[in-house]
Amino acid sequence: MDFDYSANTRDMMERLETFMAQHVLPANQEFHETVARGEYPLDLLNKLKAKAFEAGLWNLFLPDLEEDEPGTRLSNLEYAPLAEIMGRVYWSSEVFNCSAPDTGNMEILKKFGTPEQKKRWLEPLMMGEIRSIVGLTEPDVSSSDLTNLSTTIKRDGDHYVINGRKWFSTGAKHPNAQLAIVFGVSDGSPDADRHSKHSFILVPMDTPGVEVVRDVPIMHHHAHEGHCEVVYRNVRVPVENILSNEGDGFMLAQARLGPGRIHHCMRTIGQCELALEMMCDRALERQTFGRPLADRANIQDWIAQSRFEIDQARLLMLRAAWRMDNEGARAARVDVSAIKVVAARLQTTVLDRAMQVFGAAGITPDTPLSYLWTWGRALRFIDGPDEVHMMVVARDELKKAREARGRNLQHYVRPH
The missing domain is CATH 1.10.540.10 (Acyl-CoA dehydrogenase/oxidase, N-terminal domain)
Structure with a gap:
């Protein structure tokens, strides 16, 4: 590598x-x-x-x-x-x-959209003329398991009818938000395979029945583009608005989430670098009890620890990116889960130290630190909670252990 x-x-x-x-x-x-x-x-x-x-x-x-x-x-x-x-x-x-979420939406439209869908939606997205949202997470079910999502997409002649409630639909407040890519159940039969019963469908935001109910605050603040709750009530769109085929929703979601997860991590590392630089600047310019903060051993420890952790996270992120490029997104799945957990925790840790060095100013809007701290905390849920990604990594380790079961006991454990 x-x-x-x-x-x-x-x-x-x-x-x-x-x-x-x-x-x-x-x-x-x-x-x-x-x-x-x-x-x-x-x-x-x-x-x-x-x-x-x-x-x-x-x-x-x-x-x-x-x-x-x-x-x-x-x-x-x-x-x-x-x-x-x-x-x-x-x-x-x-x-x-x-x-985000335009990057992920462009990726799946590019891979799975029909020529007509690309002409109508992908081309203006790629030109930056419009913005889009994705309707995945729902308030009434555990959304870390996509098969739980219950919004319905029912065929009715030449149309699909969509009913459901989504939230944390980032970008729905944007003045140019024109497209929602909505995930829902298209096969509600009891014997439907749980990984083949969902679909993605393209919903113009001005379709009757689409209502942006509220902008959900994140840690008591509102993002400028909005993380919104959106209700779909008897929303009718033509059958040609289905993305790929009926039942492909779970597969498309996995294809979409991999690159998006790592993009968040890349930006996070940049934000942690900024926080470390600001921490060092503040430590050099501020004094307590007649000495610069930079002379205090605990402050030096925070600076050093932050440098270690940022560099370690960057290497892990670059390995995940390298594997995606050389082996494909599926092969990099475990690496992506690992950096997703590490980067989110890194952000809250480094930002917390920087805020502490800034004193009370660190929790005000006078610096970007408090905002970036809240985003790091939110990132522990965005694109899957820590616990799900840790489960992915643990299961991969256990799978390797089962395949090599007994090897270590044979060679490294002394018999009694």
Whole structure:
């Protein structure tokens, strides 16, 4: 395994860092002021998106990007450090058309959409002209097991009728949110295979019966794009809106979630790097009892420990990206679960230390630290809770142990 950044990746990193310094960071204040007024900073983002498109910093997350499609084709390993850089300004991924859940939605539309579906939805998504949401999680069932999800997608002649309630549909507040990709039960028969009874269906957001009920706060704050509860009441869409085939929903969900999970982790590592840098800056400039905080042994321990943990997480993330590129998403499934747990816990740990070094200022909106801490805590649920991913890793270890059962006892345990 070779995780060294290629010359192309280093060039892209330099270009992206320059763009961030020249365009994104100077707009940060305006972004937050606009959001504080309860407005979506659409004009600001559209101006930045046009600049990013012109600069060739566009759709960087798609390894199978074709020459006639807008963007720059990069592998997962090449994209990783770029996502880190974007993560330092948490809202900036939209500038480069690399935002969740659009990235995952584009991936499955590209792989499984019909030519008509791609023309209507994928092309404007890839151009950044519209935004989309995904309807997976439900408030009334344990959504970590997708087979529990109970929204119904029933065939009625030339249409499907959708009924159900979803929440944490990220992006539903966006002014340009035009498409929901909804997961639900299309085969409700008692003898239906639990992994073949669900489907994904494409639902225009302006379809009668689609209602954005509320923007659900995360740790008592609202995200600018919204993590919304959406109700679907007798929503009728044509049969051609089914994605892939009836019963393929579980398979499509697994294909969609793998890359999206690792993208979150890439951005998280960038946010932890920012927190460590801010922690060090604060420790050098602040004094207690006549000495800089940086001279205190406990502060030095926090800084060192953070560096160890960030570098370890980055290596684990790069290994998962490498395996996805070289062996496929399914082969990397256990690695993705591992970094998903590690990255979320890393974020709350490093951010907590940084907040502590900043004192009371660390829990205010004067720095990004408290927001990033809450996002790290939310990440322990997003795309699957820690417990499910730990189960995946543990089962893989136990499977290997069963296959080699007795080997260690034979060679390493002394007989009595």
